[in-house]
Amino acid sequence: MQAVILTGLPFLVINGQSALRFDIPTLKLHFFGSLIWMREFYLILAASLFLLLFIGFVTIIFGRVWCGWLCPQTVLLDLSENIAGGEKNRKPFQKLILIPLSALVAITMIWYFVPPAETFRTLFAEPTVTAFFIVLWLLVYLELAFLGRGFCTSICPYSMLQNVLFDKETLVIEYDATRDATCMKCDACVEVCPVGIDIKKGLSSACIACAECIDACRTMTKKKNIPPFPNYKGRIIRPKTFWLGGATTLAAIALIALLLSRPPVDFLLIRDNASLPPGLNRYSFTIHNNGGDKLTLELSSSDTGVTLIGEHSLTVEPFSALHGTILVKSTGKLEKLHLGISGNGIVIIREAGFL
Ligand code: SF4
Numbered sequence: 001m002q003a004v005i006l007t008g009l010p011f012l013v014i015n016g017q018s019a020l021r022f023d024i025p026t027l028k029l030h031f032f033g034s035l036i037w038m039r040e041f042y043l044i045l046a047a048s049l050f051l052l053l054f055i056g057f058v059t060i061i062f063g064r065v066w067c068g069w070l071c072p073q074t075v076l077l078d079l080s081e082n083i084a085g086g087e088k089n090r091k092p093f094q095k096l097i098l099i100p101l102s103a104l105v106a107i108t109m110i111w112y113f114v115p116p117a118e119t120f121r122t123l124f125a126e127p128t129v130t131a132f133f134i135v136l137w138l139l140v141y142l143e144l145a146f147l148g149r150g151f152c153t154s155i156c157p158y159s160m161l162q163n164v165l166f167d168k169e170t171l172v173i174e175y176d177a178t179r180d181a182t183c184m185k186c187d188a189c190v191e192v193c194p195v196g197i198d199i200k201k202g203l204s205s206a207c208i209a210c211a212e213c214i215d216a217c218r219t220m221t222k223k224k225n226i227p228p229f230p231n232y233k234g235r236i237i238r239p240k241t242f243w244l245g246g247a248t249t250l251a252a253i254a255l256i257a258l259l260l261s262r263p264p265v266d267f268l269l270i271r272d273n274a275s276l277p278p279g280l281n282r283y284s285f286t287i288h289n290n291g292g293d294k295l296t297l298e299l300s301s302s303d304t305g306v307t308l309i310g311e312h313s314l315t316v317e318p319f320s321a322l323h324g325t326i327l328v329k330s331t332g333k334l335e336k337l338h339l340g341i342s343g344n345g346i347v348i349i350r351e352a353g354f355l
Pocket residue numbers: 183184185186187188189190200216217218220221228229230
């Protein structure tokens with residue numbers, strides 16, 4: 001299911017744009033119908049704060065639940081095991097089966113930066129896209145065919161971080177050593193473990209909490225009507241759950257409030273330091289259209305005796321920015337210029353110095 005969502009998400013179009021895509025040439029993020037510009041750094045900070053708290057909350061309380069159940073890497077490895085058999089006993093020809101899967105993963109990753117239709121058009125026509133695709137394809141293939149779960153235990157930075165965040169009540173999967181005498185030593189738990197752990201030997205930092213060993217053991221122990229030997233251990237409801245969960249919720253609310261309070265259009269104005277005759281000033285402006293509708297706007301000033309010289313009927317395409325300059329002439333004494341944009345129900349007035 002997760003693989004279908006990750007592959008299908010770039011095809012979901014909201015307000016004429018991909019639901020989730022970072023556009024590298026313009027440095028803007030299309031995020032489920034809204035647009036985030038790189039200059040809106042406060043949103044990136046708020047999102048980073050939320051993510052850090054969320055990761056801390058999930059890891060401290062639920063342990064490696066992300067690794068075992070949600071991580072795209074785990075999903076991909078499970079998928080490759082379904083297609084090409086388990087990592088341990090894979091034959092060379094089975095590794096070849098992973099080549100098309102790796103290509104699909106590589107192209108899906110590109111779709112999060114280049115729209116799918118454009119990717120298909122430019123894949124073998126533009127050297128940059130082609131090079132990215134081939135390098136990604138190769139890396140994904142090497143990872144799926146040769147590194148496998150070794151990535152989780154030796155490279156993944158989140159995996160390293162978990163050892164620091166865990167406390168003695170974090171949810172983990174542990175073998176019940178107090179019942180060791182009744183364990184059948186059938187090693188079904190070891191055979192199914194995707195990272196090759198023998199859980200009977202105690203907790204291991206390589207365990208991804210996938211719970212496969214519990215299910216395998218249960219098939220053996222249910223014949224004797226006893227609970228499986230490996231099982232979840234830890235406490236979910238405790239003071240940390242509330243304060244960490246509360247802080248994460250507050251960060252999420254703050255992020256949503258910031259996103260919702262963003263104006264649909266932004267207008268930036270600065271006076272240029274150009275040597276011009278007295279009474280004449282030049283201004284640079286940028287209009288950011290954060291919405292999915294084309295805007296037709298009029299640039300004007302309410303100041304007396306002011307004339308605008310230059311194009312002041314403006315069209316701003318959806319999800320884009322328009323940069324321009326305008327000359328302003330004043331016949332009277334003017335200290336501050338008030339320049340505004342209006343149209344499509346929008347009125348924004350900015351103030352700038354006038355010399
Ligand atoms: S599967 Fe269960 S019974 Fe078999 S060795 Fe593992 S812990 Fe013991």
